[in-house]
Amino acid sequence: MDRSDPTLHRDNPDSEPLIGNIKVTRDDWLNIAMAALIRDGVEGVKIQAMGAALGVSRSSFYWYFKSRQDLLDALLEHWRHTNTAALVRMAERPADTITEAVGNVFRCVINPALFDTRLDFAVRDWARRSQEVRAVLDASETQRLSALQAMFERFDYPPLEATARARILYYMQIGYDDAKLNEPMETRNRLMPAYLVGFTGKTPSAREVAELRAYANALDPVKGANDGSA
Incomplete structure (x- = not known):
């Protein structure tokens, strides 16, 4: 600026x-x-x-x-146009394989500049107190899951399997963040290839694994410097 x-x-x-x-x-x-x-x-x-x-x-x-409610509405709009939009955008990002596509989703959820986990959980907590906010959250959840399902369907997963895999991927990530494991990036990096197999049923290429690990390490260079798996 x-x-x-x-x-x-x-x-x-x-x-x-x-x-x-x-x-x-x-x-x-x-x-x-x-x-x-x-x-x-x-x-x-x-x-x-x-x-x-x-x-x-x-x-x-x-x-x-105009009012406090006007500000609260603006906060919800900000959340929709950052977190939800980023997840949808990354799920729709072009990819040659399903493991690369899921890797793009990983890129979104581990990058606070794209997806603010703290804000996501603040909105979820808010939704427990407001039916109106719950409706906005439900609409965003539907949008996110639809994008993930479409991602799997692009790689020829049958609709029912695509729906199940989208839910496994999405709700695992929500639960993962809610658990607040605070694990080092090197732990995620070691597990990441196995996660990709678990979510997709496919083995990622060495290039995909290396590029995703490099991306994760760049977000956290101190922890990344200690990651012997990259």
Whole structure:
């Protein structure tokens, strides 16, 4: 970003306090609301508290949003256009083999720049408290699973098997993240070829394994440097 621009966009509002004569943007409000949602749940998304953290009055909020509900709707839209859109996009990405295609899905879910796991679980928790949010979550789940099923069908899996494999892949990943194993990337890298066999019934090529391991290590170079399996 051009630092001569007086408008500030911050990816981490918690660690980058506002200083000087800086205008708070709509993205600032969305960022701090998202951080509150992840940290404290939807009950923690409070206009007054966020305004105090940003160092601005409530009038700044109403410049961008009609109400707190308008902000909450914007958070859901952000989630849909990041997490869900990224998963669908990577499932639809061209691939020569089903193991390469599933590897693309792996690339999505291990990369927080594409898929924010913390935000996904914050929305799931929110959905337990709101029928409206549950409906949005259900629609996104359907979209994600449909994309994964279509991915398997592109490689000639029968529809029923494609549906089952899509669900195994998707719900395993959700459960994997929910377990919060905090395992090192080297463990994932060692298991990854076997995961690909388990999800697809096919053996990945050495090239596919090497490229996927390199991608994972690039996301976490410290752990990747200790990975003797790459």
